Amino acid sequence: MAEPGATSAVDTWTSDEMMTVAAARELTNGTVCFVGIGLPSTAANLARTTSAPDVVLIYESGCIGSKPDHLPPSIGDGVLARTADAVVAVPEIFAYWLQSGRVDVGFLGAAQVDRRGNINTTVVGDYHSPTVRLPGAGGAPEIATSCGRVIITLRHNPRALVEKLDFVTSVGHGDDPDARRRLGLPGAGPQTIITDLGVLRYDRVVNEFVLTSVHPGVEVANVVQATGWRLLVAETVAQTVAPTGDELSALRRFAGS
Amino acid sequence: MARFTTLSAAVAELIRDGDVVALEGFTHLIPFAAGHEIIRQGRRDLTLVRMTPDIIYDQLIGMGCARKMIFSWAGNPGAGSLHRFRDAVEHAVPHLLEIEEHSHAGMAARYQAGASGLPFGILRGYAGTDLATITPTIGWITCPFTGENLAAVPALRPDVGVICAQQADRDGNVMLWGITGVQKEAVLSSKHSIVLVEEIVDSFSPRTNGVVLPAWVVDAIAVVPSGPYPSYAQDYSERASSFYTYWEPISRDRGAFLEWMDQHVLATTNHAGFLESLDRELVVETHG
Structure with missing residues (x-):
């Protein structure tokens, strides 16, 4: 049952909320999901508390099957361990659980992404004298290697969706459709990029991400303009379904508590 | 003991x-x-080693204790950047900090190899990344049984x-x-x-x-x-x-x-x- 005020909440929502809700809808029930820090964790937990209660969330801190009742600010908060089915050591989470191919979906953020879903989280500018030193790889390179598929979420602007990455931290589709096979990367790689403006899906034939959906109130031209490369647009661009009252109240309850 | x-x-x-x-x-x-x-x-x-250097490493770096850092994710989780670390890398303040960076899986494999008394660890990773180019402690090895090419990282x-x-x-x-x-x-x-x-x-x-x-x-x-x-x-x-x-x-x-x-x-x-x-x-x- 909807909470009081949930219905009227549908009228107003932020573009970040739309992005989180759209990302959450990508996770189907029963999926095993390796959750990156930040927005991916919010989206994955929104899915778990709404449409996909049996999604299994795995955190790189070693928590398997965490069911937090509030949004943890880090990937190692106590609530993730206390609510987990199992907590394992970090070498084990990467070796036995991720590298072995047990994870269906990797959920990643990015500072920069290119048209082939390659990701930079290392530096802006030259590596040896960077303009901005970013946190670095974390778990992302091997999440991008070994998960069945990868979903990327980030805010849409030309500095984030770029023509050329300053540094390839994690490999999407490399330079050509055969790159993953040639490099020995077992997963299918990034299939979806969800931003605060719309949804891009990987098209293997053209070997790049194509705009397939815009969020309510966003024009295709806005998305093209906010993209650092010449964005391909699908013949038919759908409009993302606006966040429902249930989705919004769950998100706000979860993130706010 | x-x-x-x-x-x-x-x-x-x-x-x-x-x-x-x-x-x-x-x-x-x-x-x-x-x-x-x-x-x-x-x-x-000091050469500081840590998978997830956070505020305490920021403080050690800012106070001039570190010559080098070996790491895989350097940030202030949920809050932002490590500005003392960034100042050292971006502007050599208080002095230049040498860095050697890996992924989490790579660092975990390095610790495991160290704990096991082996010279190196292996993982399926790094292929196609620029990390493999800029980090000298990432190498490659061919599996003698399957022929698969895997990343090799030295023991910590x-x-x-x-x-x-x-x-x-x-x-x-x-x-x-x-x-x-x-x-x-x-x-x-x-x-x-x-x-x-x-x-x-x-x-x-x-x-x-x-x-x-x-x-x-x-x-x-x-x-x-x-x-x-x-x-x-x-x-x-x-x-x-x-x-x-x-x-x-x-x-x-x-x-x-x-x-x-x-x-x-x-x-x-x-x-x-x-x-x-x-x-x-x-x-x-x-x-x-």
Whole structure:
């Protein structure tokens, strides 16, 4: 049952909320999901508390099957361990659980992404004298290697969706459709990029991400303009379904508590 | 064999200028108190090893203790950047910091190899990334059985591994639980180890996912209540998340940083004094 005020909440929502809700809808029930820090964790937990209660969330801190009742600010908060089915050591989470191919979906953020879903989280500018030193790889390179598929979420602007990455931290589709096979990367790689403006899906034939959906109130031209490369647009661009009252109240309850 | 000692005596005895030191902890059980003691004792030219260097490494770098950092993710989790680390990398302040960076899976494999007494670890990773180009400690090896090409990374063998645990028993065995990260591997791969514990108990209770390190693989144990603060010890304290956001503007301004370190670390003699020096609101969240 909807909470009081949930219905009227549908009228107003932020573009970040739309992005989180759209990302959450990508996770189907029963999926095993390796959750990156930040927005991916919010989206994955929104899915778990709404449409996909049996999604299994795995955190790189070693928590398997965490069911937090509030949004943890880090990937190692106590609530993730206390609510987990199992907590394992970090070498084990990467070796036995991720590298072995047990994870269906990797959920990643990015500072920069290119048209082939390659990701930079290392530096802006030259590596040896960077303009901005970013946190670095974390778990992302091997999440991008070994998960069945990868979903990327980030805010849409030309500095984030770029023509050329300053540094390839994690490999999407490399330079050509055969790159993953040639490099020995077992997963299918990034299939979806969800931003605060719309949804891009990987098209293997053209070997790049194509705009397939815009969020309510966003024009295709806005998305093209906010993209650092010449964005391909699908013949038919759908409009993302606006966040429902249930989705919004769950998100706000979860993130706010 | 483990000896009970004070943290300051353990640091004075075991950590030397120029050492390779791993203060491990994955969000949980981060040995903040040990980092502060290293700063108080003015260690220099350290090679700092850590998968997830956070505020305590920011402080060690900003105070000029580090020559090099080996790591896989350097940030202030949930709050922003490590500005002292960035200042060192972007502007060589207070001096140039050499960096050697990996992915988490690569660092974990390096610790495992160190703990196993093997020369290197292997993983399916790094292929196609620029990390493989800029980090000399990433190599390749062909599986002799399947022909698969895999990444190889050299074992980590720190001079000293430092961790926090919840408990030690009277014989010096150590027990930790909750998120145990790579702490067991940090101790077993290091030549010497220091363990900070919340308390000493007569005997351990069984714990889900508990890890026990026998006394004979540990050099020094110091009882330091809330030693991980602002990180936490599961079943003893909660993570002081507000400290991480509080740190952001202090870290951003080198002057504010030096003043803060002076007041809260250099001017205090131990971890109890450090906690005492903090604004009450910051500490209450954890201990109140």
